[in-house]
Amino acid sequence: MDRIEVEEGRTRFFVPLQDSAHAFPPGTAPVFYNRRMELNRDATVLFISVIKPRTYLDAMGASGARGIRIASECGVPVTINDRDPRAVGLIHENAAHAGVSVEVNCQNMHTLLSCRRFDAVDLDPYGSPAPYCDSAIRGTLRYLMVTATDTAPLCGAHQKAGIRRYFAHPVNNEYHAETGLRTLLAFVVREAVKYDRGIRPLFCFSREHYVRAHFRLENGAGRADTAVAGIGYIHQCSACPNRIEQHGILPLSEPCPSCGSTTVPIGPLWLGAIQDPEIIMAMLDRLPEQPLNTARELGSLLHILQDELSTASFYDYHVLAKLGKVSPKPISDVIAGILDAGYRASRTHYTGTGIRTDAPYQVIMEVLQG
Numbered sequence: 001m002d003r004i005e006v007e008e009g010r011t012r013f014f015v016p017l018q019d020s021a022h023a024f025p026p027g028t029a030p031v032f033y034n035r036r037m038e039l040n041r042d043a044t045v046l047f048i049s050v051i052k053p054r055t056y057l058d059a060m061g062a063s064g065a066r067g068i069r070i071a072s073e074c075g076v077p078v079t080i081n082d083r084d085p086r087a088v089g090l091i092h093e094n095a096a097h098a099g100v101s102v103e104v105n106c107q108n109m110h111t112l113l114s115c116r117r118f119d120a121v122d123l124d125p126y127g128s129p130a131p132y133c134d135s136a137i138r139g140t141l142r143y144l145m146v147t148a149t150d151t152a153p154l155c156g157a158h159q160k161a162g163i164r165r166y167f168a169h170p171v172n173n174e175y176h177a178e179t180g181l182r183t184l185l186a187f188v189v190r191e192a193v194k195y196d197r198g199i200r201p202l203f204c205f206s207r208e209h210y211v212r213a214h215f216r217l218e219n220g221a222g223r224a225d226t227a228v229a230g231i232g233y234i235h236q237c238s239a240c241p242n243r244i245e246q247h248g249i250l251p252l253s254e255p256c257p258s259c260g261s262t263t264v265p266i267g268p269l270w271l272g273a274i275q276d277p278e279i280i281m282a283m284l285d286r287l288p289e290q291p292l293n294t295a296r297e298l299g300s301l302l303h304i305l306q307d308e309l310s311t312a313s314f315y316d317y318h319v320l321a322k323l324g325k326v327s328p329k330p331i332s333d334v335i336a337g338i339l340d341a342g343y344r345a346s347r348t349h350y351t352g353t354g355i356r357t358d359a360p361y362q363v364i365m366e367v368l369q370g
Contacts, residue, residue: 014097057081081106083107156170183268202279314354
């Protein structure tokens with residue numbers, strides 16, 4: 001196949017030529033590679049360099065870019081799998097070109113993970129990871145990484161698909177990016193707890209057209225019960241911006257305490273924390289040592305994640321300003337006003353106009369109108 005050489009981090013490898021005139025160039029090549037996912041791969045390299053798993057599996061390797069970078073830049077024993085012989089041929093070529101020794105398999109990932117287990121397993125499929133999570137969990141010893149690019153079903157834009165794939169009721173609202181990420185987390189938790197295994201999110205984010213989650217799997221019925229306790233719903237008022245978080249596996253609808261209108265349950269979602277502060281700090285400390293093309297963007301993301309409150313939704317203060325018929329102030333002034341009112345508040349990585357806070361939305365409105 002015709003190919004070109006690219007460089008990410010400290011690693012050079014080949015990728016197939018793509019039709020740049022096509023609406024989605026990666027889909028035109030015989031083996032998939034998406035340059036827009038470089039930050040995703042950089043984040044994984046940084047994460048793996050911090051946790052140092054004993055073994056790492058790239059379950060759907062395609063060009064092998066992610067797994068070969070892990071081997072080259074993290075010094076971790078790597079296995080790369082893909083069911084397409086053309087991809088496997090390119091992976092072998094790229095491993096030799098990068099000067100790394102990796103195990104390369106040409107198998108269906110379900111078959112592979114029914115027979116073997118790896119300390120870290122990485123799922124980066126084209127589209128939804130839902131059909132692959134059960135096998136990945138069974139084949140993971142400690143660390144599971146999942147990418148989902150089917151954000152329309154996860155975020156509620158394609159609601160029927162979201163129900164089919166994740167057995168959840170997402171809603172396409174102003175915080176739909178967070179809804180999508182937390183819908184995925186709750187789905188993975190439900191896939192894990194049936195094996196008496198708990199899941200703890202370590203480093204999770206939403207960006208552009210995908211969400212990315214890094215988990216720690218923990219064995220034992222008690223850990224599984226703790227994970228189940230992190231699942232619940234957001235009850236979004238149908239008439240005003242108010243919303244209520246409710247833990248539990250079934251939604252218990254109540255009228256909005258602010259205006260009395262009917263609330264709409266969104267979920268099941270993961271309502272707990274989605275970052276491990278020690279992991280995020282370690283990644284920030286390690287970042288200057290890693291020559292990454294996306295270091296600036298990744299550093300900005302990590303700094304925001306470090307300071308984000310652990311509420312399960314956020315308010316878009318431009319939406320609230322429009323509702324209140326006022327011009328939006330600088331976001332720093334709005335956050336300062338919320339803090340002065342005695343509540344916690346922070347920015348969020350989902351959008352530049354998002355505010356996370358434990359204050360009622362009326363407090364934000366008062367700050368905007370003050």
